[in-house]
Amino acid sequence: MSIDLSTSYMGLKLKNPIIVGACGLSEDVENIVKLEKHGAAAVVLKSLFEEQILMDIDSQRMNNIFDSYSDVENYIGFYTKQNKINNYLKLIKDAKENTSIPIIASINCDSDGEWIDFAKKIENAGADGLELNIFILPSDTEKTGQEIEQTYFDIIKSVKSVSSIPIAIKMSYYFSGFANFAKKLSETGIDAMVFFNRFFSPDINIRTQKVESAYIYSTPEENAMVLRWTGILANKLNCDIAATTGIHDGKSIIKNLMAGANAVQIVSALYLNGIGDITIMLQEVEKHLNDNNFKSISDIIGIANKETIANPQAYQRAQFMKYFSDSGK
Ligand SMILES: Cc1cc2nc3c(=O)[nH]c(=O)nc-3n(C[C@H](O)[C@H](O)[C@H](O)COP(=O)(O)O)c2cc1C
Numbered sequence: 001m002s003i004d005l006s007t008s009y010m011g012l013k014l015k016n017p018i019i020v021g022a023c024g025l026s027e028d029v030e031n032i033v034k035l036e037k038h039g040a041a042a043v044v045l046k047s048l049f050e051e052q053i054l055m056d057i058d059s060q061r062m063n064n065i066f067d068s069y070s071d072v073e074n075y076i077g078f079y080t081k082q083n084k085i086n087n088y089l090k091l092i093k094d095a096k097e098n099t100s101i102p103i104i105a106s107i108n109c110d111s112d113g114e115w116i117d118f119a120k121k122i123e124n125a126g127a128d129g130l131e132l133n134i135f136i137l138p139s140d141t142e143k144t145g146q147e148i149e150q151t152y153f154d155i156i157k158s159v160k161s162v163s164s165i166p167i168a169i170k171m172s173y174y175f176s177g178f179a180n181f182a183k184k185l186s187e188t189g190i191d192a193m194v195f196f197n198r199f200f201s202p203d204i205n206i207r208t209q210k211v212e213s214a215y216i217y218s219t220p221e222e223n224a225m226v227l228r229w230t231g232i233l234a235n236k237l238n239c240d241i242a243a244t245t246g247i248h249d250g251k252s253i254i255k256n257l258m259a260g261a262n263a264v265q266i267v268s269a270l271y272l273n274g275i276g277d278i279t280i281m282l283q284e285v286e287k288h289l290n291d292n293n294f295k296s297i298s299d300i301i302g303i304a305n306k307e308t309i310a311n312p313q314a315y316q317r318a319q320f321m322k323y324f325s326d327s328g329k
Contacts, residue, residue, distance in 0.1 A: 003289045004296035005282065007041075009240050009263040010129050010166040010191035012102045014041035017257060017285075017297055018278055021194075021244050021265035022047050022106040022131065022170075025275065029094040036099045038278040043101065044265065047108040047133050048088050050115050085118060092125040102128035104168070110136050111151065112158040119163040129166040132159065133197060138174050149181055156188045168192035168242065172199075173225065179233060186237035194242045194265060195226050217268035222246035227259050231315045234260020235307040248272075250284025257297065258304035 005016035020026060020035050022044040032043050088105075095103045105127040109115055122130055134155060136148050152169070159167060167190045175181045182193065203214030223246030230243050243256035244265035253264050269277050285297075294300055306312045 003286050003294070004298075005286065007257075007263055007297045007301070009042070009242060010104075010168050012042065012128055012166065014102065014263060016041045016282055017253060017261075017263040018281060019044060019104075019242060019263050019265045020270065020278075021267040022133065023267045023271075025267070025270060027091075029091060029098055032095045032103070033098050035275055035278070036101050038275050039282050040278055041101060041263070042104060042128075043095070043099075044104045044106050044131050045088075045091060045095070045127075047106040048085070048115075048118065049108040050110065050113070085121070089121055089125040092122065092127050096126040104129040104131050106131040106133055106170075108133040108135050109155060110134065112154045116158045116162060119159045123163045123165045127165060129168060129191070130159070130163065131168045131170055131194065132156075133170040134172070135197065135199075136172065137199065145176055149175070152181075152185060153188065156185070156190055160189060166191040168194055168240075170194040170197045172197050173229070178229070179236070182229075182233055183236055183238075186239040190239050192240040192242060192262070193237065194244055195229050195261075196245055198222075198245050217272055218246045218248075220246050220248045220252060223252055223256070227255060228315055230256060230261050231259040231304065232306050234302055234305050250281040250288065253281060253285050254288055254300065255304075257301050260302040260305040262301060 007014050007017045009017075009019070016039065018040055019042040020040045024046055025035065026032055026043045026045045035043055092103060092105055103126070105122045105125075107115060107118065107122075107130065109132060119130060132155060134152055136151060138145065138148055156167065156169070169185065169190055169192075171182070171193050173196050186193065198218060200213040201215045202211050204210070205212055223243075226243050226245050230241055234241055240262040241260060242263045242265050243259070243261035244267070246268075247253060247256060247264050247266050248269040256264050266278070266281070269281075289295075289297070289300070302308060306315050
């Protein structure tokens, strides 16, 4: 039996549910071509970081490479910025010319500032969609939750005012009223949410007392939180969901689709096992569908969602109470 692996995500038709998430693997066109060859249905380009652009300018200032005449600094700053942006736009164009899969650009931002204009340029360069990695850690003791949430609404409004390609928001999970906020966000006209952004984790080197980043790659256990929120919200939101974080094999792809995701994004598994893993995962998904008499991916999307399962409390706190009382712990 031939299985239809296609799905639709943020208004884009995908030949299968595997999207390669934003990372260094999509930094050059040769690699993007390889990802397509191994079966990737779409690729999210490595993010253009607001900070990255600013840091480039600042480090040049600090290194005193140039004299301190402000007009020279302004020129260098402008040139550096243009250059980085132009490289990114070229990558979009080259990727579109050399592949036939959707190419989703990505911007890492925390305000609706200067970068908004890039959204139009990204659209003009041919990107099929734009993923906004809104990266706000609620670490500012003076900032309220409401202010942080408002920043999301402001960014979406500004981007939508300059660009008309599909938009996905890569979500953080640091919200006190996550379900309510996600629902409101999904009503702003965005096309998808990505559950979840994976922040770099700090670790302390006890010999040097320096704070370093640790745990660059995810582990399969980390997918549990994604599965929970996808299962709870998929039927409630007015947009699609891409599940990401901790998806390392075909079984995990199936679980996330069953919870209600329209597609998945994969990164760590490809760094750890090589990009050939995409083909292996697709074979695993196809075999499971075949063995269980499903004809298509759409047959399984959402079948284990909170709205569709017999015991919806499995996604909720009640299940913990049951577990602890049953096991006598
Ligand atoms: C080396 C590396 C680079 C990444 N770069 C980006 C990036 O530029 N933008 C972004 O939104 N996420 C970035 N991510 C996060 C991934 O897109 C993804 O959300 C995260 O790794 C969780 O998926 P995984 O469990 O499959 O790794 C990066 C992850 C890794 C490991």
